Amino acid sequence: MLNLRFLTANPKDMGKSGGIFSTIIGTIALTVMAILIATPLGVGTAIYLTEYTRENKVTRIIRFGSECLAGIPSIIFGLFGFILFVTKLKFGWSILSGSLTLAFMILPTIIRTSEEAIKSVPRSYREVSYSLGSTKWQMVTRVVLPSAIPGIVTGIILSVGRSIGETAAVIFTAGSALRIPTSLFSSSRTMAVHFYILAREGISMANAFGTAAVLVIAILIINLVTYQMMHKFIKRYS
């Protein structure tokens, strides 16, 4: 089942035959976009919460809100994304709508893990940085963030895993078109959605499980590669 053709050919007859190439591209596009949107927002929020403000009403509201977001089932995100991005903002079923929805879904994880990672950087590093004449921004970007990177990356990897495997939030927002997406506004089907449709509608069980296998192996590879990269980074900074 799993051969090069399966990976590089596009699905034919609604996925009954052919490969899964377009769904691989769709998955990558959605996940990368979602991470690109959520990471700056999430890490930025974490920096704001830990370095730029004291514990007060606003921070409590942000934290509470983000914790609530974390507990919401993904299908609700899907419906929310459908109403807001697909219909209200008229992005249609598209990579853009899908990735924005996914970004909201993974934001709490990224905020939480980044916050913990930043908090665990010793206070003495901050004092040393200040005492050596760095500005607050330099202290955050040159000392705190490099030390917090392993924790932040862990959060991002978790989020990548969730995004790749997500169906409910994506099916309503990115749609299920089988073509290779050409722009942010193309509709696209991810591997997880492809698997769901193939299995649910009994189109081809063999192709469904082939897709599932690719999905699992992809997540495994991503984890291994990022941890490798992280180790190199940690070595450089310690």
Next chain:
Amino acid sequence: MDNIAISVKKFSHYFGETQTLKNINIEVYKNEILSIIGPAGSGKSTFLRALNRLNDLVPDSRVEGSIEIDGEDIYKPETSVVELRRKLGMVFATPVPLPRSTLENVAFGARMAGVRNKEKLNEIVVSSLKQVSLWEEVKDRLDSSALKLSGGQQQRLCIARILALKPDFILLDEPCSGLDPISTMKIEDSLRQLKKKYTIILVTNNTKQAARIAERTAFFLSGEMIELRPTEKLFTTPADQRTNDYISGRFG
């Protein structure tokens, strides 16, 4: 007087409601080693941190009175705290090398100040390490992590890191409290050398250390400065009974 470098007048400091420094008056002369002794919680470290405004990092920190460095009140609103901290390098009780190479640790301050030129950075690093006699020990492993150095080496690295800022003052907060006698001796030797170029304020728990290297010594107790005299006089004929009690080991 021309050789007054720091002039502290009626200076008080509060953390919230707690008064940590009470009406301190001190003049620090250029190129001297002034040591500050006193029991734990007497305000020595707070005083040191008031000089480079590191206390500002603690919420609810508040000051009264004035500290003038080279004639400028450092608590004026228009003071650049970043510039101030470059001028008063600080060494902490436990050596805190940043998690990066020895070279990058020493170059850190210069990098923050915007020095990009590789040769210039190298020059600064080499001369700073030489001033604390660490160069010979680390020259072959400048690129390996500073965390791998021994405790004594790390503390000298921290001093070198400050020298790289080209400061006027060196503030040391119990720099030898976690070190063995030989490392301590090496640091004291360095300080004697450095005195020629810098003004040094040394907070120490170790009264013998104060006696060994400081010209003048101040005794702090519960946020007050009890007395400040030439070191020898303070140790032989203290003016205040409390000083006498402390140096003769009756408390603290």
